[in-house]
Amino acid sequence: xxxxxxxxxxxxxxxxxxxxxxxxxxxxxxxxxxxxxxxxxxxxxxxxxxxxxxxxxxxxxxxxxxxxxxxxxxxxxxxxxxxxxxxxxxxxxxxxxxxxxxxxxxxxxxxxxxxxxxxxxxxxxxxxxxxxxxxxxxxxxxxxxxxxxxxxxxxxxxxxxxxxxxxxxxxxxxxxxxxxxxxxxxxxxxxxxxxxxxxxxxxxxxxxxxxxxxxxxxxxxxxxxxxxxxxxxxxxxxxxxxxxxxxxxxxxxxxxxxxxxxxxxxxxxxxxxxxxxxxxxxxxxxxxxxxxxxxxxxxxxxxxxxxxxxxxxxxxxxxxxxxxxxxxxxxxxxxxxxxxxxxxxxxxxxxxxxxxxxxxxxxxxxxxxxxxxxxxxxxxxxxxxxxxxxxxxxxxxxxxxxxxxxxxxxxxxxxxxxxxxxxxxxxxxxxxxxxxxxxxxxxxxxxxxxxxxxxxxxxxxxxxxxxxxxxxxxxxxxxxxx
Numbered sequence: 001x002x003x004x005x006x007x008x009x010x011x012x013x014x015x016x017x018x019x020x021x022x023x024x025x026x027x028x029x030x031x032x033x034x035x036x037x038x039x040x041x042x043x044x045x046x047x048x049x050x051x052x053x054x055x056x057x058x059x060x061x062x063x064x065x066x067x068x069x070x071x072x073x074x075x076x077x078x079x080x081x082x083x084x085x086x087x088x089x090x091x092x093x094x095x096x097x098x099x100x101x102x103x104x105x106x107x108x109x110x111x112x113x114x115x116x117x118x119x120x121x122x123x124x125x126x127x128x129x130x131x132x133x134x135x136x137x138x139x140x141x142x143x144x145x146x147x148x149x150x151x152x153x154x155x156x157x158x159x160x161x162x163x164x165x166x167x168x169x170x171x172x173x174x175x176x177x178x179x180x181x182x183x184x185x186x187x188x189x190x191x192x193x194x195x196x197x198x199x200x201x202x203x204x205x206x207x208x209x210x211x212x213x214x215x216x217x218x219x220x221x222x223x224x225x226x227x228x229x230x231x232x233x234x235x236x237x238x239x240x241x242x243x244x245x246x247x248x249x250x251x252x253x254x255x256x257x258x259x260x261x262x263x264x265x266x267x268x269x270x271x272x273x274x275x276x277x278x279x280x281x282x283x284x285x286x287x288x289x290x291x292x293x294x295x296x297x298x299x300x301x302x303x304x305x306x307x308x309x310x311x312x313x314x315x316x317x318x319x320x321x322x323x324x325x326x327x328x329x330x331x332x333x334x335x336x337x338x339x340x341x342x343x344x345x346x347x348x349x350x351x352x353x354x355x356x357x358x359x360x361x362x363x364x365x366x367x368x369x370x371x372x373x374x375x376x377x378x379x380x381x382x383x384x385x386x387x388x389x390x391x392x393x394x395x396x397x398x399x400x401x402x403x404x405x406x407x408x409x410x411x412x413x414x415x416x417x418x419x420x421x422x423x424x425x426x427x428x429x430x431x432x433x434x435x436x437x438x439x440x441x442x443x444x445x446x447x448x449x450x451x452x453x454x455x456x457x458x459x460x461x462x463x464x465x466x467x468x469x470x471x472x473x474x475x476x477x478x479x480x481x482x
Contacts, residue, residue, distance in 0.1 A: 005088040062158030103158035116376035128156035174233040174378035180439040186471035197231040209299035237372030251337035254279040260323040275366040277333035291321035335361040408479035411456030425469035
């Protein structure tokens, strides 16, 4: 330390005895994964060998004289006696880089080399004084919307040269999807929704991912809700596994505290699924946070009691110190023996530890990863489900009130429903594999409801009418023969 840090190598060197508070308080300093601190009266000098104590020199930097400038509290978050001495500048000479006159320029992209149709990628050249892109642009950065190979001729203090080319690929995006399914359920019921595309993500009205694929069953609903279906067009990548495969052979128990698993991502990937062991059925929220504690992605899932595989499909960019957790009411199994970090796939992912230390492994077993996946979303489609209080009307058995005539038939038939009082209802006609052929939501009806239906274009076989009315699900089987 020096008493005049703003000027390189000026001022007096300060030792522990030069600080009035040296040794005051009797404490010490402490560093761990979850805590860093220093007590009054102690200094803490970081050695150059520690993580983060270096600067990565950008590719293409040439030999020459440079300055390393460091600034403390640049946003003035702290009140200080003197705000003018919060920086220092250190000169440095690079001698092992490319020689001046023979520069090596590389273009950077803010979205990688693949992006989805409809988006824009920004390509940026190193700082310079003159730029000539293969597109004819003369700015440091250009925006690209089409596939192609791009380069830039650049002049800076290292000299003049043409950059290494960068190839950009635009991936196709799917068209809109159609959502069918329940629009009216009784309080406490779940709704079943289907999408015309099978590769689809489902989001609740808070933007949380709550399901994938079609059909999708919602959690039990106590209030009207809107769900969003986002179709995907994906190209499969390589599937890998990481983490402890299961709880066999280890010791542990169920835990509900807010602890995190920590992991690094070295290449863009998708966490397809994890295996969990629940002490009791019910919803759990699974979240991934970045190293600053900001939410990256998450979802809420209805877990059965015991062992289950949870489909997450969380897409993550390259980054360190990701955190995955169940923030509240986990009641999931954790291991407290046989844990040996890191669990690592070279150049892909490393599960580095937990916030409770290296002796604990929390909740998430048998991580299934997909690397090299490309996936583009299409336009979202919303579907609203109304929830009604059906107390007092579900005591009447309506299973015999639905009829199909004639049965068997040639695809032309009449569906009849005798309604006690007035009610709204919805129905699906599905084939033996559960594929929806007809979906209909009816408004308020009274007495006898009849509907003539024409399914003469479908193949002969066994079909079912599934009708939801007054908190009851009625299923009627019929046969189409030709």
